[in-house]
Amino acid sequence: MSALLAIVRRDLLIAMRRKSEVLTALFFFIIVVSLFPLGIGPEPALLKKIAPGILWVAALLSTMLSLNRLFATDHADGTLEQLVLSPTPLGLLVAGKIMAHWLTSGLPLVLLAPVLGLQFDLEPSALGVLVGALLLGTPLLSLIGSIGAALTLGVRGGGVLLSLLVLPLYIPALIFGAGAVEAHISGLGASGHLSLLAALLALAAFFAPWATTAALRISLE
Amino acid sequence: MNNRFINWFRFASPQSFYPLAGKMIPWFWGLTAIFGVVGLWISFFVAPTDAVQGEGYRIIFIHVPASWMSMFIYLVMAAWAGLGLALNTRLSGMMAQALAPTGALMAFISLWTGAFWGKPMWGTWWVWDARLTSELILFFLYIGFIALQAAIDDARRADKAGAILALVGVVNVPIIYFSVKWWNTLHQGASVSVMKSPSMAQTMLWGMLIMALCFWMYSIAVALMRVRAIILERETHTEWVKELPEVKQ
Numbered sequence: 001m002s003a004l005l006a007i008v009r010r011d012l013l014i015a016m017r018r019k020s021e022v023l024t025a026l027f028f029f030i031i032v033v034s035l036f037p038l039g040i041g042p043e044p045a046l047l048k049k050i051a052p053g054i055l056w057v058a059a060l061l062s063t064m065l066s067l068n069r070l071f072a073t074d075h076a077d078g079t080l081e082q083l084v085l086s087p088t089p090l091g092l093l094v095a096g097k098i099m100a101h102w103l104t105s106g107l108p109l110v111l112l113a114p115v116l117g118l119q120f121d122l123e124p125s126a127l128g129v130l131v132g133a134l135l136l137g138t139p140l141l142s143l144i145g146s147i148g149a150a151l152t153l154g155v156r157g158g159g160v161l162l163s164l165l166v167l168p169l170y171i172p173a174l175i176f177g178a179g180a181v182e183a184h185i186s187g188l189g190a191s192g193h194l195s196l197l198a199a200l201l202a203l204a205a206f207f208a209p210w211a212t213t214a215a216l217r218i219s220l221e
Numbered sequence: 222m223n224n225r226f227i228n229w230f231r232f233a234s235p236q237s238f239y240p241l242a243g244k245m246i247p248w249f250w251g252l253t254a255i256f257g258v259v260g261l262w263i264s265f266f267v268a269p270t271d272a273v274q275g276e277g278y279r280i281i282f283i284h285v286p287a288s289w290m291s292m293f294i295y296l297v298m299a300a301w302a303g304l305g306l307a308l309n310t311r312l313s314g315m316m317a318q319a320l321a322p323t324g325a326l327m328a329f330i331s332l333w334t335g336a337f338w339g340k341p342m343w344g345t346w347w348v349w350d351a352r353l354t355s356e357l358i359l360f361f362l363y364i365g366f367i368a369l370q371a372a373i374d375d376a377r378r379a380d381k382a383g384a385i386l387a388l389v390g391v392v393n394v395p396i397i398y399f400s401v402k403w404w405n406t407l408h409q410g411a412s413v414s415v416m417k418s419p420s421m422a423q424t425m426l427w428g429m430l431i432m433a434l435c436f437w438m439y440s441i442a443v444a445l446m447r448v449r450a451i452i453l454e455r456e457t458h459t460e461w462v463k464e465l466p467e468v469k470q
Contacts, residue, residue: 147389151382155372164368165386168361169393172400179404200396211389214306218381 003088007096008103014073015104021069022104029062029109033116044121051120052130052181059109059134060141060170064163066105067145070097071153071216084220094216095209098146106138122181129184129194136197137177143201143208144169150215172200233310235452236461242445249442256435263428277341281425284334286433287327288352290440291359292394294324298366299391302384312448314380315455317387318370319447323440325363331356351402358397362390376455 015022036054037047074080083093113134114127122130148166152158180193232238264282271278298320305313335353336346347353366386373379456462463469 147385151369151386152372155369156374157372161368161372164361165365168358168365168397169389171358172393172396175400175404196400207392211385215382215385218378218385221378 003086004092004096004099007093008100011097011100012103015100021066022108025062025066025105026108026112028065029058029112030116032058032061034119037119048121051117051122052126052178052185054120055113055116055130055134056137056174056178059113059138060167060174062109063105063138063141063145064166066101067149067162067166068159070101070146070149072149072158075153075219080216081220084216090213090216091209094146094212098142098209098212101146102139102142106134106142109138110134123185126181126185129190130181132194133177133180133190133197136194136201137173140173140197140201140204141170143204144173146212147208147215150212150219153216153219173197176200233308233312235312235315235456236459238312239449239452242449246442246445246449249438249445252438253435253442256431256438260428260431260435263424263431268424268428274342277338280334280338282428282432284331284338285429286436287334288331288356289433290436291324291327291331291356293437294320294327294440295359295362295387295394296391298324299387302380302387305380306384306388311377311380311455314377314384315448315451316444317383318380319444319451320440321363321367321370322447323443325360325367327436327440328356328360328363332360351398351404354401355394355398358401359394362394366390 033054036050040046040050071080074083084090086093110131113130117127117130145162145166148162148169151165152162155161176193176197180190180197183193184190232241260282264279268279268282270276298317301313301317301320304310305317332353335356339348340346366383369386370379370383373382453462453468
């Protein structure tokens with residue numbers, strides 16, 4: 001357990017020392033969200049209707065952007081080999097890295113989303129559901145994304161390939177995440193969607209570190 | 222019992238599988254041709270004209286078998302991939318790699334013929350129906366698998382990475398299917414259903430089943446041809462490949 005916390009602490013420290021990487025993904029999120037009204041038009045009713053979808057798609061893309069650095073820098077300087085060779089189970093260390101990735105790329109999105117939601121005229125209760133859905137959904141994105149990041153480690157054209165592999169797998173998260181807010185707005189209640197998101201999160205939390213570990217071992221063979 | 226196991230594993234080696242595949246290919250092509258001729262004959266001349274949809278419905282004799290095969294091939298591909306990971310056999314990875322393009326082709330045919338069918342029947346090329354959307358996502362999964370294998374130069378590593386992706390995909394396919402289904406009902410209420418026709422005429426069903434067999438045999442034949450090419454490509458350095466009459470020429 002202490003190894004897991006040590007990995008989280010280390011990755012957070014590295015992220016703090018290189019703030020620009022975290023901030024770039026965050027500003028990417030803001031810019032993508034702001035582009036939609038410019039492309040679609042300033043009509044408030046329409047924007048209000050599509051706001052959950054836009055915020056979620058932007059969160060997906062922004063997570064994609066930061067997935068590359070999950071293992072790539074450690075792979076480049078040889079830290080990853082040391083992690084694989086260490087006596088601690090690799091799955092635990094991988095879980096720590098995923099946790100740190102969520103803290104640096106997922107959590108800021110969750111905190112920022114209500115502010116952007118205000119721009120789209122979402123009501124306070126809808127903003128609450130949006131935050132809840134993102135809180136359940138963004139760890140899921142980090143978990144699934146880590147499998148793709150491990151598979152494309154050191155591969156030609158890794159970044160584009162990563163999006164091709166991971167985005168189709170993100171579709172359930174997108175559907176239930178954006179669906180929760182829409183269901184709440186239309187008065188159906190969001191609990192069903194949120195429960196399904198939580199179920200997916202539980203499933204991924206169990207399987208994803210394991211699959212990532214297998215993929216990392218293959219990449220480092 | 223023991224002997225039989227040894228015999229099975231004998232064909233796990235590319236060297237002994239290569240001639241076996243060569244012998245099987247003509248048989249599967251023959252079956253493809255027989256089922257194809259019978260199936261097309263039933264679907265064009267025997268099956269009655271549909272009361273509601275007219276002659277245009279006959280495209281389902283291509284469309285439905287292609288959709289079935291696209292899903293089935295993904296399962297077979299993942300099974301080969303899992304086998305390759307578990308037993309570390311070289312041939313399994315090659316089989317998975319050989320099946321992927323055929324699966325992608327089937328998914329593409331299914332989408333394309335679906336659009337042709339949708340235009341006269343629904344008046345639109347595309348609707349965001351649950352079946353259509355999940356078929357599209359299945360097509361993306363195939364493309365991702367092919368792209369990952371193409372991007373990795375080391376063949377063994379490509380096989381294993383592809384195997385993990387295929388297994389992750391197989392866990393996700395039902396999740397994606399149901400999420401798309403619920404998303405669809407949330408958005409549109411009662412949507413157009415592909416299988417709305419209450420009872421299908423017996424001959425139509427037979428035509429569809431025989432065409433499905435034709436597609437199945439075709440997929441096996443093409444996958445075997447492709448796996449032979451992959452074996453030759455990967456085993457160029459070995460003696461037995463150099464000794465082959467078709468290589469010597």
